[in-house]
Amino acid sequence: MNNFQFWSPTEFIFGKGTENETGKYVKKHGGSKVLLHYGGGSAERSGLLGRVRASLEGCGIKYVELGGVKPNPRDTLVYEGIDVCRREGIDFILAVGGGSVIDSAKAIAMGVPYDGDFWDFYTIKDPDEALPVGTVLTIAAAGSEGSGDSVITKEDGGLKRGAGSDVLRPRFSILDPELTCTLPAYQTACGATDIMAHVFERYFTNTKEVEITDRLCEAVLLTMIRETPIAVAQPDNYDARANIMWAGMVAHNNIVGVGREQDWNSHGIEHELSALYDCAHGAGLAVIMPAWMEYVCKHDAARFAQVAVRVWGCQMDYFDPEKTAREGIKRFRSFLHSIGMPINFAELGAKEEDIPKLVEKFGLGGGETGGFVHLTSADIAEIYKIAAKAQL
């Protein structure tokens, strides 16, 4: 096991009706004038924003609103948010929405106290400070409610890049599973795929003897395999929604990833898809992740066999572990298909002829990217090709 530092200071308030306590927690965590940040109309139509506003007002907290966050959130709205916060003397940012809204809120939070361009934190440096952020989560997927990560897309050129620092971890996050009961099956499945991908990116490691985090990863995956089909078939099943919502936090606050090298190449390879086609991140991952697994499986067939047996219930072939490993990947793809996810480019709406463009945007040039298996541009192209043609 490697040395590590782990700090997850977010206060989580979980369960039915907890959004009505938003004001209390903003106050507890030092907010007096809030930027209320959200996305499109669904939070308004559902009455959620109304309940959050009422809770803020009930606690005497002033707020300024900034809606309009889109999936794959853009730098342009972040610049606008930074201006609003400076002009209005905002001291706390409250994100009401899913990962996109929270990521946008974190970008604004870093940008406000920074003299330079906030995009620096997505390209060349880490932030030293940020305004405090709180969240009211509406989609179980990104895990941004408990993480120190943020992903933003540059409108000009479609570059999608990530920033990460403990200063970005939310001060509090309110998780009411009932808010996710209205999510359509497709979005539910996209979120579940993202959650499972967050685990797999940590699971495939070259670090030896990390049994505790291996087992915690498997715990989240087994939960998702049990609960996702329930939530897809019965959208208003509260317990399935609750298990998935908490699993989504656990999958990405890094408690399942400490002490080990991690990969994250599938996320990088997927980001080019969602940046180019504006498809859902989870749908892109459903196409990319099994393809990446097939491409790198030989590197450590024992690790792939372990997850095949422990998570996918495969019988171990003691004489041919790679066979077991590949059976596990096959079951993962079948599972994704069963919950309604695309499994190849055609189903995603991507085009095989765009592969050279995707590889170029990935930006390795003649270099390589690190991780479980180091990848060159040629490797990335091969993974896109496997993804393009994949079948059950």
Add this chain to the structure above:
Amino acid sequence: MNNFQFWSPTEFIFGKGTENETGKYVKKHGGSKVLLHYGGGSAERSGLLGRVRASLEGCGIKYVELGGVKPNPRDTLVYEGIDVCRREGIDFILAVGGGSVIDSAKAIAMGVPYDGDFWDFYTIKDPDEALPVGTVLTIAAAGSEGSGDSVITKEDGGLKRGAGSDVLRPRFSILDPELTCTLPAYQTACGATDIMAHVFERYFTNTKEVEITDRLCEAVLLTMIRETPIAVAQPDNYDARANIMWAGMVAHNNIVGVGREQDWNSHGIEHELSALYDCAHGAGLAVIMPAWMEYVCKHDAARFAQVAVRVWGCQMDYFDPEKTAREGIKRFRSFLHSIGMPINFAELGAKEEDIPKLVEKFGLGGGETGGFVHLTSADIAEIYKIAAKAQL
């Protein structure tokens, strides 16, 4: 799943040599004058205290020392610590040791700003505030390095009672697995038993549909089953020590227990044993926990069968789940025996004729205690009797 609040704001610094950074983290978390709190001579002899002192001095942090914490830490030393802190203007308490030292530090931390008797927090009320506490952990067992709990024994009468509040959670905890490589096999096994008990106390619940926390509990148990025999046989196996040390934190900061009713009667029943005989808490749990399981198993055989299959590798008897359930309990007791733990009163050094005294000290009178199964004094006596006579 039940509504819950979860806040684990402790910063964890994990790995080889991390104790040399103690001063830096005291400073980061606001300490300028420290009470350096520890136990007996082993932390001195090993050179650990010397390294911690050097680290504090290197950061210009003043400190006053208070050693002498005993296993099953006493109220008498807590009163002394409170006096020292008030007299010396201490603003941060640094515990260097295992659960006893950390629990004593937390008691002092609550007592300093409180006008009344600190024992109130162990009997009639919760604390509103406490001095900040940091820890340098030397034994993987109690999980106090990440929890908001503290257990103290009243010298006069031997009453052992617990306090709990998020204000008691350490600001930082330094976990260097190498510090545990000198622990004898017996203490290692006692610690492992305590860690597993912390999981089981959460696992046996009447709350339905808590798959994520079930799975996380099982992850910790499976890790302990793999790693404990390695650490017992090869005390200086770093990776086994590292997996156990982190599992010990995960087992008790409540990430594996949120959203569900918990039990904790085995801990209560054991506390009377360690209070009366001053035996190791883990050894007492090894005797009590399987006995408790046998006594309550019928209440929810399906839940016991689940852990038997998922954790102990039993074959499910679909026609007689209770048979599988009991086979799992048997394997748990065999496992405890295999790592050198006592499994009955004789092996622990307890006496069957003391059972009436133990039951009386438990203090239920004609009432009952809640949990997975509600227990009366007569039930407690039966559990002690099963524990007294238990065999493999």
